[in-house]
Amino acid sequence: MKTVPLNTDQAPPISVPLRFFAVAPLFLILAALVLLSDSDNPFADPHMPALLAATHCITLGFMATVMVGAMQQILPVVIGSPMPASRLTARFVFLSLISGALLLPAGFALGQPLLLNFAWPLLLLAFLGFIVASLLSLARSPAHNATRTAILLSLLALGAAVVPGILLAYGYATGTLSPDAGRLAAAHVALMLGGWVLLLIVGVSYQVVPMFQLTPSYPKWLTVALAPALFAALLLNVLLLLFQPDAAWLSVVAQSLFWMLCGCFAVATLVLQGRRRRRVADATLSFFRLGMAALLCAALLAIALPLLPVVDHLETLLAILFLLGFAMSVMHGMLYKIVPFLVWFHLFRGGVKSGVPNMKEIIPEPWMWRHLWLHRATLLAALCAPWWGAAARLTALGFLLQGLLLAYALFAAISVYRRTLARLEQTQPNPIA
Amino acid sequence: MSTIAEFMRADHHFCDEAFALAEQAALDNNWEEAEIRFNHFREDMARHFRMEESELFPTLIAGNGPAGPVQVMRMEHAQMNALIEQMSGAVKHRDAQEYGGVAETLLIVMQQHNLKEEQMLYPMADHFLTAQRETLLGRMRQV
Numbered sequence: 043m044k045t046v047p048l049n050t051d052q053a054p055p056i057s058v059p060l061r062f063f064a065v066a067p068l069f070l071i072l073a074a075l076v077l078l079s080d081s082d083n084p085f086a087d088p089h090m091p092a093l094l095a096a097t098h099c100i101t102l103g104f105m106a107t108v109m110v111g112a113m114q115q116i117l118p119v120v121i122g123s124p125m126p127a128s129r130l131t132a133r134f135v136f137l138s139l140i141s142g143a144l145l146l147p148a149g150f151a152l153g154q155p156l157l158l159n160f161a162w163p164l165l166l167l168a169f170l171g172f173i174v175a176s177l178l179s180l181a182r183s184p185a186h187n188a189t190r191t192a193i194l195l196s197l198l199a200l201g202a203a204v205v206p207g208i209l210l211a212y213g214y215a216t217g218t219l220s221p222d223a224g225r226l227a228a229a230h231v232a233l234m235l236g237g238w239v240l241l242l243i244v245g246v247s248y249q250v251v252p253m254f255q256l257t258p259s260y261p262k263w264l265t266v267a268l269a270p271a272l273f274a275a276l277l278l279n280v281l282l283l284l285f286q287p288d289a290a291w292l293s294v295v296a297q298s299l300f301w302m303l304c305g306c307f308a309v310a311t312l313v314l315q316g317r318r319r320r321r322v323a324d325a326t327l328s329f330f331r332l333g334m335a336a337l338l339c340a341a342l343l344a345i346a347l348p349l350l351p352v353v354d355h356l357e358t359l360l361a362i363l364f365l366l367g368f369a370m371s372v373m374h375g376m377l378y379k380i381v382p383f384l385v386w387f388h389l390f391r392g393g394v395k396s397g398v399p400n401m402k403e404i405i406p407e408p409w410m411w412r413h414l415w416l417h418r419a420t421l422l423a424a425l426c427a428p429w430w431g432a433a434a435r436l437t438a439l440g441f442l443l444q445g446l447l448l449a450y451a452l453f454a455a456i457s458v459y460r461r462t463l464a465r466l467e468q469t470q471p472n473p474i475a
Numbered sequence: 476m477s478t479i480a481e482f483m484r485a486d487h488h489f490c491d492e493a494f495a496l497a498e499q500a501a502l503d504n505n506w507e508e509a510e511i512r513f514n515h516f517r518e519d520m521a522r523h524f525r526m527e528e529s530e531l532f533p534t535l536i537a538g539n540g541p542a543g544p545v546q547v548m549r550m551e552h553a554q555m556n557a558l559i560e561q562m563s564g565a566v567k568h569r570d571a572q573e574y575g576g577v578a579e580t581l582l583i584v585m586q587q588h589n590l591k592e593e594q595m596l597y598p599m600a601d602h603f604l605t606a607q608r609e610t611l612l613g614r615m616r617q618v
Contacts, residue, residue: 119587187594253586256491320495320582322502322575383583390554400561401583402576 053118054128056388056459061136062111063381064452069103069143070445076151077438085427085434088358095151100365100441101234102165103143108373109242110135110172112380113193117176120249121190123183131175138168146211158215162208169204173197188265192245195273199237202280206230229280231361236276236300239369244269244307246376251311254379255318255327264310268303275300294348305341308334325410329375332418336367355428362424374417374448378410381452385459389466397465404458405451413447416440479531479604480597482612486526487589490519494582501566501574509574513566517559524552526615531600534611540603544596551588555581 073096077084080092087093114132118124125131142164149157176197183190206226213219220226252259278296311334315327340363347356382401389398420440426433477485497512532545558581565574604611 185594249590253583253590256495256582256586319492321499379583383580386580396557400573400576401580402572407575 053387054114054124054132056384058128058132059111059115059384060381060452060456061132062107062114063377064449064456065136065140066104066107066111067445067448067452069099069107070441070448072103072144072147072445073097073099074438074440074442074445076147077434077441079151083427083431083434085355085358085424085437086431088361091150091153095147096438097365098143098147098150100370102139102146105239105365105369105373107139107143108377109239110139112246112376113172113176113242115380115384116193116246117179117183120185120246121180121183121193122185123179125175125179127175131171135168135172135175138164138171142168149211149215155215155217158211162211162215165211166204166208169200173201188269189245189248192241192248192269195269196238196241196245199233199241199273199276203230203233203238207234225283225286228283232276232280232283235364235369236279237273240304241269241272243369243372244272247307247311250376250379251314251330255315255324256320257314257318260310260314264306268307272300272303272307275303298345301341301344305338305345308338308341312338325407325414326375326379328414329371329378329417332414332421333368333371333375336363336371336421340364340368358428359425362421362427366421366424371417371421374413374444377448377452378405378413381405381455385455389459389462397462397469399458399462404455409447409451413444413451416444416447420444477612478597479600479608479612480593482615483526483531483597484593486523487593490516490523490585493519494578494585498575498578501578502571504569504571506566506569510566513562517563520555520559522618524556526618528552530611530615530618534607535600535603538603538607540599544591544599548588548592548596551584555584555588558584 076092076096076099080090082090084090084093084096114125114128118128142161145157145161146165149155149159149161176193180190180194180197207230210219210223210226210230213223248260248265251257275296279293279300282293282296312331315331315334318327340360343356343360343363347360350356382404385404386398386401417440420437423433423436423440427437493512493516497509497516500506500509500512503509528549532549536542536545558577561577562574562581565571565577601608
């Protein structure tokens with residue numbers, strides 16, 4: 043019988059995930075500054091360098107950083123298999139990812155090919171290192187569950203998404219963008235968002251949705267079938283994008299299939315959360331529900347798109363719903379649960395101690411609720427931004443305030459950790475094993 | 476006849492229910508109710524730990540089950556007991572803030588612990604203790 047060794051020491055040192063989480067909010071601030079630096083409305087044209095730069099601050103600087111940091115914690119705890127050489131891997135991936143995530147948007151915003159030429163090799167190294175380390179960890183994992191499958195597929199999608207991303211950055215840098223750049227960009231976005239981001243959230247939700255709110259588990263058939271079905275639908279879409287057969291109806295069917303599966307996931311999660319046994323108010327739950335509602339709206343909009351009259355910016359709206367509405371909401375919610383727990387866990391581990399602050403003393407709850415309202419307002423502004431310049435400014439302001447608030451919350455958590463650790467070391471000999 | 480995994484999973488759910496009711500009452504500042512609900516929760520948890528520590532774990536180890544995971548489970552029980560004691564202090568002082576913070580912490584510790592037991596330890600126990608399962612479950616019901 044295969045079992046996962048029950049060893050809490052498999053969790054990496056707290057510095058491994060926290061360094062990623064601590065830096066991520068700075069990229070929200072950078073995204074805001076990039077958007078504010080543009081005198082036009084960057085949302086009015088998806089190809090504007092400022093929007094491209096701000097989008098990568100959010101997707102690469104904020105989201106990928108949070109996800110890569112979270113994976114270093116998730117793999118040992120959920121899959122029972124730590125990343126190989128966890129400290130070294132974390133340092134290597136962190137340095138290359140952060141420098142690449144700073145240089146790429148800078149290259150777009152400033153129109154500097156040199157910066158892009160520095161950015162893409164760094165990002166290639168970061169993702170290659172991360173994917174190889176994660177796959178090794180998965181290969182060594184004794185667990186065989188639906189979360190492992192979803193994470194594996196998410197990593198495969200990331201690997202596939204990096205290729206067109208690098209080709210595009212190289213093309214931009216050298217001025218050799220091929221006429222197929224639009225298709226490559228579409229494939230890059232589809233694989234990154236529909237694969238890497240979505241499948242990781244799906245796999246992690248299987249574990250954390252029942253755990254945080256005492257909901258029933260996702261039905262077994264759904265956990266077994268959903269991630270592979272999403273991955274297959276995504277691959278079909280990407281192949282159709284790249285090879286563009288004459289039958290346009292095939293693309294419509296493939297897209298509808300993918301978005302219907304997204305809708306199923308959102309509905310299943312909302313239904314389970316509606317049946318939760320824990321009824322107290324919880325900011326993480328509200329972030330999660332906002333995320334699922336946004337995913338459902340994105341799915342409905344995407345399925346209706348072929349039937350709707352041609353209206354400008356509907357695809358931008360779809361991207362905003364998915365990125366800010368779904369992915370960013372879920373990530374904020376997860377951060378507000380994971381970071382206080384990690385701080386508590388690392389202070390408390392190795393024995394029973396007194397004087398360790400509880401989770402709500404590590405990041406006070408009112409900040410989380412303020413952040414939720416700020417995030418809702420930012421999302422609302424962003425949904426109006428393609429048509430209304432002032433809303434674009436409000437969106438940028440929202441990112442700025444969210445970045446500041448999240449950075450403050452995370453640095454407060456780190457300072458509670460340091461202070462308590464110092465006190466424990468003074469009062470109790472050898473408190474941390 | 477239920478398996479050890481089925482029987483203990485149902486008991487986890489029973490404890491979860493008690494946890495949720497006590498937390499709700501405490502956060503509503505309904506302290507009379509909270510005290511009753513919390514005491515139920517504490518008793519349910521204590522009984523669950525006794526079933527494991529005085530019956531399941533010793534039988535599993537005697538039946539050549541792995542000692543390492545059992546040791547980790549015992550350590551986590553001690554952690555949870557420490558948090559439950561903190562919650563008891565919060566109930567005494569009518570401190571909803573403190574109760575909410577510790578309950579939030581306990582919930583994650585408890586759910587991670589339950590997951591490990593349900594996915595690994597109990598199936599292991601069912602595997603190693605097939606022959607004695609019925610009598611063991613009988614003894615656990617008596618705790």
